[in-house]
Amino acid sequence: MSIKPITQQTQQVQSDHVDSDQVVSDPIDKKSVGAVTALDIYRRVVLIRRFEERVGMLFRQGQLPGFVHLYIGQEAIAAGVCTALRDDDYIVSTHRGHGHVIAKGGDPDRMMAELFGKVTGYCKGKGGSMHIADFSKGVLGACGIVAGGLPIAVGAALSAKTRSTDQVAVTFFGDGAANEGSFHESLNLASTLNLGVLFVCENNQYGEFTAATDAMNIENVAERAASYGIAGVIVDGSDPLEMHLLAQQAVARARQGGGPTLIEAKTHRRDHAEGEDAFLAGQKYRSDDELAAAESSDPLNRIHKDLLSFNFASAAELETIDAAAVNKVDAAVQFARNSDDPTEAVLLEDRWVA
Amino acid sequence: MGGVIVSRNTYIASIRQALTEEMRRDESVILIGEDVRLGVFAGTRGLCDEFGPDRVIDTPISELAVAGAGIGAAATGLRTVVDLMFGTFLYLAMDQIANQAGNMRYMFGGQTSLPVVFMTQNGGGLGAGPHHSQPMHPLFMNMPLIKVVVPSNPFDAKGLLKAAIRDDNPVVFLNQLSLGATRAEVPEGELVIPLGVGEIKRQGSDVTICSAGLAVHRCMEAAEVLASDGIEAEVIDLRTLKPWDKQLVIDSVAKTGRFIAVDESYPTCGAASEWAATVAEFAFSDLKAPVRRVSNTDVPMPFNPDLERQVMPSAADVVEAARSTVGVGIGVNADGMPAVDGD
Numbered sequence: 001m002s003i004k005p006i007t008q009q010t011q012q013v014q015s016d017h018v019d020s021d022q023v024v025s026d027p028i029d030k031k032s033v034g035a036v037t038a039l040d041i042y043r044r045v046v047l048i049r050r051f052e053e054r055v056g057m058l059f060r061q062g063q064l065p066g067f068v069h070l071y072i073g074q075e076a077i078a079a080g081v082c083t084a085l086r087d088d089d090y091i092v093s094t095h096r097g098h099g100h101v102i103a104k105g106g107d108p109d110r111m112m113a114e115l116f117g118k119v120t121g122y123c124k125g126k127g128g129s130m131h132i133a134d135f136s137k138g139v140l141g142a143c144g145i146v147a148g149g150l151p152i153a154v155g156a157a158l159s160a161k162t163r164s165t166d167q168v169a170v171t172f173f174g175d176g177a178a179n180e181g182s183f184h185e186s187l188n189l190a191s192t193l194n195l196g197v198l199f200v201c202e203n204n205q206y207g208e209f210t211a212a213t214d215a216m217n218i219e220n221v222a223e224r225a226a227s228y229g230i231a232g233v234i235v236d237g238s239d240p241l242e243m244h245l246l247a248q249q250a251v252a253r254a255r256q257g258g259g260p261t262l263i264e265a266k267t268h269r270r271d272h273a274e275g276e277d278a279f280l281a282g283q284k285y286r287s288d289d290e291l292a293a294a295e296s297s298d299p300l301n302r303i304h305k306d307l308l309s310f311n312f313a314s315a316a317e318l319e320t321i322d323a324a325a326v327n328k329v330d331a332a333v334q335f336a337r338n339s340d341d342p343t344e345a346v347l348l349e350d351r352w353v354a
Numbered sequence: 355m356g357g358v359i360v361s362r363n364t365y366i367a368s369i370r371q372a373l374t375e376e377m378r379r380d381e382s383v384i385l386i387g388e389d390v391r392l393g394v395f396a397g398t399r400g401l402c403d404e405f406g407p408d409r410v411i412d413t414p415i416s417e418l419a420v421a422g423a424g425i426g427a428a429a430t431g432l433r434t435v436v437d438l439m440f441g442t443f444l445y446l447a448m449d450q451i452a453n454q455a456g457n458m459r460y461m462f463g464g465q466t467s468l469p470v471v472f473m474t475q476n477g478g479g480l481g482a483g484p485h486h487s488q489p490m491h492p493l494f495m496n497m498p499l500i501k502v503v504v505p506s507n508p509f510d511a512k513g514l515l516k517a518a519i520r521d522d523n524p525v526v527f528l529n530q531l532s533l534g535a536t537r538a539e540v541p542e543g544e545l546v547i548p549l550g551v552g553e554i555k556r557q558g559s560d561v562t563i564c565s566a567g568l569a570v571h572r573c574m575e576a577a578e579v580l581a582s583d584g585i586e587a588e589v590i591d592l593r594t595l596k597p598w599d600k601q602l603v604i605d606s607v608a609k610t611g612r613f614i615a616v617d618e619s620y621p622t623c624g625a626a627s628e629w630a631a632t633v634a635e636f637a638f639s640d641l642k643a644p645v646r647r648v649s650n651t652d653v654p655m656p657f658n659p660d661l662e663r664q665v666m667p668s669a670a671d672v673v674e675a676a677r678s679t680v681g682v683g684i685g686v687n688a689d690g691m692p693a694v695d696g697d
């Protein structure tokens with residue numbers, strides 16, 4: 001599936017406000033991504049995958065406190081979007097946020113340390129899985145509150161506009177988040193202020209254990225863009241290269257003052273939260289067919305295949321990148337294990353600014 | 355009470371039992387919220403099988419609209435239980451709870467009653483991080499006409515939830531996050547604990563320790579330690595925080611002459627502040643020592659489980675405060691501030 005307009009109305013509404021052609025383009029030539037960027041995307045996809053696999057294992061072994069929501073299955077979105085961003089662009093993440101941080105250049109060591117609650121972690125062990133941030137990389141934080149991040153991204157884009165920079169702000173959020181008031185208010189505000197925001201909806205078809213089809217009576221979240229006079233597009237969120245090309249167009253438009261875009265990336269997640277089988281105690285909320293579909297649209301397989309078929313890399317080269325990712329994750333776990341817990345002094349740090 | 359079946363329930367099973375019994379008893383009771391059919395906290399699990407999807411209603415992730423729908427339905431003939439999963443999600447529903455539910459009956463000159471229960475999880479203890487671990491009760495205590503309930507055990511949870519559902523006023527019903535798996539003997543059938551009535555969990559003559567929810571357990575542990583020092587603590591579980599059982603507390607202080615308020619919330623305008631102020635105002639002549647408060651450290655709930663434990667009142671904090679009021683040991687900083695407040 002390639003980028004396509006959502007509905008007739010969407011395009012009509014857009015035409016007053018934005019140049020929709022820049023976003024709603026013809027079927028994409030994925031090869032146009034080029035070998036260098038494509039390999040960069042692959043590197044990020046595979047690092048997210050190996051990181052999350054390890055986190056899942058550590059969690060199941062009882063080594064991590066709290067709970068974790070893994071990004072496995074959705075890697076194409078973070079990697080595709082963040083490779084279209086500059087270092088000084090902003091992202092705001094979600095409860096399922098590890099992939100976003102890695103894709104924006106976050107340090108796996110400090111991430112893993114945070115998941116262990118260690119003082120060397122990004123938030124000194126005070127945030128945890130749902131609250132990793134790296135302001136030096138433009139990562140304004142993951143968020144445990146569904147749809148909590150959208151207004152923050154609007155504010156970052158407002159700041160960029162007021163400061164006359166051309167920085168762009170991206171907010172990732174789920175299909176479930178699109179039913180919060182915060183989603184609607186943020187789209188409208190970004191539209192009326194004409195801000196450079198990418199609203200990236202990761203539609204993995206479930207919010208916890210409720211199907212998106214039971215939570216809204218339209219097929220596509222992107223249709224909602226029309227209500228706010230902004231561009232809305234659908235993309236195959238399991239395809240890293242396609243994801244990247246679409247994001248590139250929306251980013252370019254945002255940078256040039258063309259306003260916000262709602263991107264709906266259709267995707268699959270594995271589980272809602274790690275360890276949910278035990279919690280569900282045999283209750284099922286999705287069919288085996290759906291699970292098989294998720295398996296067959298695996299973004300890592302997809303980009304692996306593309307890179308080979310475009311002759312961007314050999315299988316051996318990809319294997320080397322994969323092995324390097326595994327090493328990085330090994331090192332991150334070592335780093336976390338060798339780190340100290342925060343002391344009571346850390347508990348009282350970071351309160352008021354003096 | 356011959357023939358009553360008593361089982362060793364978990365807290366969550368007690369919640370389920372109360373909901374089941376009330377939904378059987380009164381067809382106007384409905385349950386609405388995110389994933390209530392599957393039951394994220396399992397307290398609502400299985401109810402849809404018995405009562406069907408018209409009375410056990412799954413919703414989109416839209417706390418404001420869901421809470422408001424609970425209010426609108428309650429104003430028009432239903433009795434609603436709105437499940438809001440985690441306490442912090444009440445912030446998203448706040449306009450409907452605070453502005454609408456809290457004001458509606460009074461502002462409209464008594465034209466309606468509002469039998470709606472907003473049920474959620476409260477406080478910390480699971481390493482869930484700052485967005486999933488906040489004490490919410492003082493916020494609602496600060497609103498004129500909202501009832502606030504924080505049970506400390508499975509028995510009370512059942513009896514109080516049944517009372518809350520039968521109550522014609524808005525009730526914020528807060529289950530302590532870390533009590534879900536605790537167990538107690540709970541009878542099946544009619545068990546209704548009236549709202550606003552506290553309970554003396556342990557008799558004592560030397561110091562009154564007042565609390566609710568999870569903190570009650572810390573106070574009971576502390577009382578054991580104090581007893582070995584020869585200090586007999588009277589431990590009160592208020593159970594309902596608004597309206598609350600002032601008389602029970604004042605009568606206890608008349609007996610003990612010392613008062614410690616222990617609450618898992620923040621020191622400024624926390625529940626403990628209200629209790630301490632009330633004792634100072636109405637039982638001053640009975641006091642032999644200044645009242646003491648033991649509250650959370652005034653920071654967001656940190657993720658690291660050790661830090662989280664440090665934030666919440668511990669049995670040791672309570673022991674220290676009690677000893678200081680009976681003149682044994684020193685638990686007060688040079689400036690007279692309790693050492694447990696963290697600043």
Ligand SMILES: Cc1ncc(C[n+]2csc(CCOP(=O)(O)OP(=O)(O)O)c2C)c(N)n1
Pocket residue numbers: 095096144145146147173174175176177178202204205206207208269272388415417439443446
């Ligand atoms: C305001 C709020 N409501 C409910 C929750 C509980 N919750 C956590 S994740 C989640 C599902 C979110 O679904 P979606 O936005 O589709 O993201 P996904 O988990 O699928 O990535 C819910 C309901 C929450 N964290 N915040």
Ligand SMILES: [Mg+2]
Pocket residue numbers: 174175176202203204205206207208
């Ligand atoms: Mg989802």
